[in-house]
Amino acid sequence: MTTIEKNSVGLIFEHSKRGRRGYRLPALDVPETDALPASLMRSEIADEVEVSEVDVIRHFTRLSKLNVSIDAGLYPLGSCTMKHNPRLNEEIARTPGFALSHPLQPDHQVQGNLSLLWHIEQTLMEIFGMPRVTLQPVAGAHGELTGILMVHKALAKSGNARKYILIPDSAHGTNPASAAFAGYQIKELKSNSRGTVDIDTLAAAVTEDVAALMITVPNTLGVFESDIKRFADILHEKGAYLYCDGANLNSFVGIARPGDMGIDVIHSNLHKTFSTPHGGGGPGAGPVGVSKKLVPFLPTPTVERREDGTFYLDHSHPDSIGRVRAFNGNFNVLVRALTYMRSMGPDGLRRIAQIAVLNANYIRARLRGSYHLPYDAPSLHEVVFSDKLQTAKDVHTLDIAKRLMDYGFHPPTIYFPLIVAGALMIEPTESEPKEELDAFCDAMIAIARECEERPELVRSAPHTTPVRRLDEARAARQPILRWKR
């Protein structure tokens, strides 16, 4: 991020001038009739835009230059896995046979699509070490809801859906939200001094009322729950389930498999581990793998292969939780993810985890000393520092994050996980070359020095971005949520 423009891009609505056009349609070639009564038709859409194609291209190109992106450099948002997005994936997703296929076409017309869905399910089954995977969920949180609904249904079928989901205090906010919408109350588990869950804490919490433990592996500190198999045993003994938030799968893909750890349900964010572009906040995909006892409860339809090698959508699952979205999931995100899995292959997938963990530990080693490390346990793909050393000079995490922008880097995730005061959560991914990691670490170390020597410079950052710090309180107090003339 070197050349970023000052924000002088007006709203598209402000570029509008009467009579401008950005399109042309073929002339209407059927006789015009009074097909609809006037009462059903609206008058002109007041204030809608009138601009030319040139205006549109200029506007959005200028807007784009106000963003930083992974293509421009390190984007170390912790738990977001901002990795390189291969352009082959984009090309393949645009293959007309995929892009122009329609979601309600009968199976015989879309054998290519069904085959692709079958192949990605097979691949994820092998990666997860699980017997089935649903491809319907379109985001991580959507996968969480799907997974917990399955747990609920399975328990209800055996007589008691139970009341509680256990969630560690280090969890993503989507976990408790998803569990609540699936019909459960939340019980929070306190982390121990390593930031992980104690066997004893868990054992005491797992009563006959507990439906599942929802846990992120490795957790949001990047620390692997080494007791995970024993967690599974404790839960299974009491008839409860082990749910794994797979947001951090990038750290152990190809190294170990959730299914082998006793995990019953896992969702994976394909826009994280499997490189589909984040697109400024989506689209994603959140396939969910399940253990054998949850297979009957998978969303419908599933993709099945007949003995003759043809494929079909199977709606006949009487115990299914039902459909979690219209149509067939984010199909064209799945296309991109499968393209990536094939490009990587088994050795490439394993290497992802190895280099992602190496990169994060390299940052950890280099920044140690300059920043406080609140949890000293060995971490995998991300590392969480805090602002403890800097608060003495009244410089805080937010300031450090903003100052990083002046050095040309997107900041890490900040103030999360909640168990760390002033958290700086850094996830470099495997994509970053050593030079980029060094430049980032040099910047972080320089900022630590500035905090000592010129704290005001850091507190007033950023200085070089298109806009400087925003009045966020004003945005919330007097919300302006749309343009008006």
Next chain:
Amino acid sequence: MPLPDPLTDQHRYISNASQDVQEMLETIGVDSIDRLFETIPDDVKLKELLDIPGPWSEIESRRWFRALASTNKTAVDHLSFLGGGSYLHYQPACIDQLLLRAEFLTSYTPYQPEVSQGTLQSIFEYQTHQCLLTGLDVANASLYDGSTGLCEAVLLAERVVRNRKKVVIAKSVHPQYTETVRTYIQNLGYEIVEVGWTDDGRIDTAALREACTNEVFAVAVQSPNFLGVIEDYDAVAEIANAAGAVKIAVIAEATSLGILTPPGEHGFDIAVGEGQAWGIPTQYGGPFVGFMVVKDALKRHMPGRLVGETVDVDGRRAYVLTLATREQHIRRGKATSNICTNEALIALAANIYLSLMGKAGLREVGQQCVQKAAYLRNKLHNTASIELPFDGPVYNEFVVRTPFPAAQILADLEHEKILGGIPLGQFYDGHDNDFLVAVTELHTREHLDQFVSALTSAVSS
């Protein structure tokens, strides 16, 4: 396959090679990458490589995926009349070109507004388009799609009304949307009451009146509905108002908003729907983009992200995610929704489409859809053995009935390289001879005539 040595195995998407790895290990102070994984117990570690294909070169990938895509029978080489919540409209060339700009494609959720103004401003513009089109006050940054959008609308309505247990959903709402709502609410203690249609294909208002007891917290209708018929918003609103229920309008064909009176003008509280028709490929159902627009009074109950305008310390206008105390990362188990990742890039595509087409284009697309559908209906109306069972007003989609099973007729059309419609029998009992036909501005008069003659010969053979 045995595990490879991480120092020698290289991959084109990973920069760090053996020399970098050696240097980094030295800085870290360990002698191998494996040492970094010691917290993962040995008994769960894989002893061999995963059993999956690859690694493939681009050449091999292109070969395999293109071969797969070519086995699909699609609008690439067929004349398509498929709709049912996913429509093939004109896609301006510059949308995809702009989506491929790395700054949009490869950035993430604009948590850091100083370096994300491009995404934030675009969402603000998108929100504005949604308000103008639906006639309502506040739009969010996007939801997954129309079906999950309806789920969120139902949940929102319950939060507002409270202590009521029933939601009325017209049977002519997209059946997969209703099915999705059923899944979402299965453990929340609410009940769905479905209300059917009358001969014109519009909701049965007598049955609706009967269903709207004081137990009902929301009424949801789709317009144009799944049968293609435009609902009478005023009649529905009057009945829902009498029950004190939240009025939800579902829009599965977004281009209809270019020409039909919007739900906001009829007093609806929530407009929710599918934005795919705004220049997004049908791509087998996703990614699409859900939109939700509500009355101002409901904004603090809204699910998902909202972008608002503010100023920076120098007084410059700027945009930022706001009212975040509704959301899961703050409110956790008590959030208005669990949604985090949404469909930002598709919302950007919609914003570009809406800007390019603009005031005149949105109307012209709507106009062409209406006129071409009317032309086709008129032709079919005068054809023996072909019936148009619903005579209510339509936008660009309608039901065709013949004396034969729809699957059989559509198979005949497929033989003529026409994807003729969507059989209704898979959604509604007793409709095995019916199918849905959608027309857009992409169809020429010749296409429509071709459809009529192919269908005529199918029913007469």
